[in-house]
Amino acid sequence: MIKVALIGCGEMGRTHATCLARLPGVKLLACCDIDVSKAQELCHNFSVDRYCSDSGDIFRDPEVDAVYVLSRTDAHFADCLQTLQSGKHLFIEKPLALDLDQAQQIARAARRTDRLVMVGFKFRFYRLIERARRCVGKPYLAAVQILDDPWPADFWANQQDKGGGNVISQGVHGADLLRYLLQSEPTAVYAVGGNYHQKTGVVDNLNAVFRFANGSSGSLVVGDCGRAVLQGKFSCNLAGEAGTVDLDQRFTRLGIQLRDGTLRIENGEEDGFFLENQAFIEAIDKKLASPCAVENGVMAQAMIKAAIDSAQHDAVVEISRDLSGSVNLHSRTY
Ligand SMILES: NC(=O)c1ccc[n+]([C@@H]2O[C@H](COP(=O)([O-])OP(=O)(O)OC[C@H]3O[C@@H](n4cnc5c(N)ncnc54)[C@H](O)[C@@H]3O)[C@@H](O)[C@H]2O)c1
Known part of the structure; x- marks a missing residue:
């Protein structure tokens, strides 16, 4: 069972939680949002018991295998780097970061790990x-x-x-x-x-x-x-x-x-959200290459x-x- 945490519980938090709930072999374990009421609400709607406002709690949680970074774009940079430093797989919503320099730094950090990193380009x-x-x-x-x-x-x-x-x-x-x-x-x-x-x-x-x-x-x-x-x-x-x-x-x-x-x-x-989630979880499970590598995020940016x-x-x-x-x-x- 792949255990997942979401950072950012707004529109994309709801969207990805809905997709994950339809997939076998994956469990939504924790939700985080700087506005803790949003994390709490998402947890309530998807029967999840761990919520927090400090993403550090997610990175320190040894049970979390993969982190979805679904926060505001200006928060992606720090959240992505810390996800990778904590040794967890990473799904990141587009755009990778606010600017190209930060996007390239995320890509460099991704290349240094053996963790799966996927960018959410759903149209693919x-x-x-x-x-x-x-x-x-x-x-x-x-x-x-x-x-x-x-x-x-x-x-x-x-x-x-x-x-x-x-x-x-x-x-x-x-x-x-x-x-x-x-x-x-x-x-x-x-x-x-x-x-x-x-x-x-x-x-x-x-x-x-x-x-x-x-x-x-x-x-x-x-x-x-x-x-x-x-x-x-x-x-x-x-x-x-x-x-x-x-x-x-x-x-x-x-x-x-x-x-x-x-x-x-x-x-x-509009089946892209579900199919990209399916591909991400399957790639972690079967140790496949990223279904949409971080380099795609850098080039688009x-x-x-x-x-x-x-x-x-x-x-x-x-x-x-x-x-x-x-x-x-x-x-x-x-
Ligand atoms: N793939 C797509 O089609 C698609 C569509 C919409 C948005 N997005 C992307 O998804 C991301 C989120 O967008 P959204 O529409 O869900 O926005 P949203 O405003 O609905 O939700 C963002 C959430 O992030 C929270 N947040 C902000 N900073 C945070 C931090 N440092 N730590 C934890 N939580 C934090 C906010 O409180 C909010 O609840 C953006 O990067 C956006 O570009 C992608």
């Missing part, structure tokens, strides 16, 4: 996204759109020092999805965007085009200028040598048009930082990974 686990990816064969281009309604000014994720705003917070999902769909690494980006309306000063809307090592191109539109009525908050298009696919309505509807004459629409579910740098300096920003695994950005103004 949607059955419909996997199907879309397989349909098109060799990919040529992808367009991912994440457009939300305006985020409230008092929302923590919309503060520069707590969540970084929606382009950082949600953009990493889109950046990772581009890599996943195009099956390659980004080499450069040019982007336009900035702070259009948020009083908190965060970058709130961005349009970025990435060049990938396999010659494909990926564009990412991310912002909170308003949700697309027909497409919904999450949508994407992918073209490849076998045809084209498009997904809309939060990736629950897939259109397929292939060169062999196939033309159809398929429907699916680097892509968004590169795109913001590009927009702010009107520069093409080159993206590369060195032999140590660190991601480096290099601006080229013209």
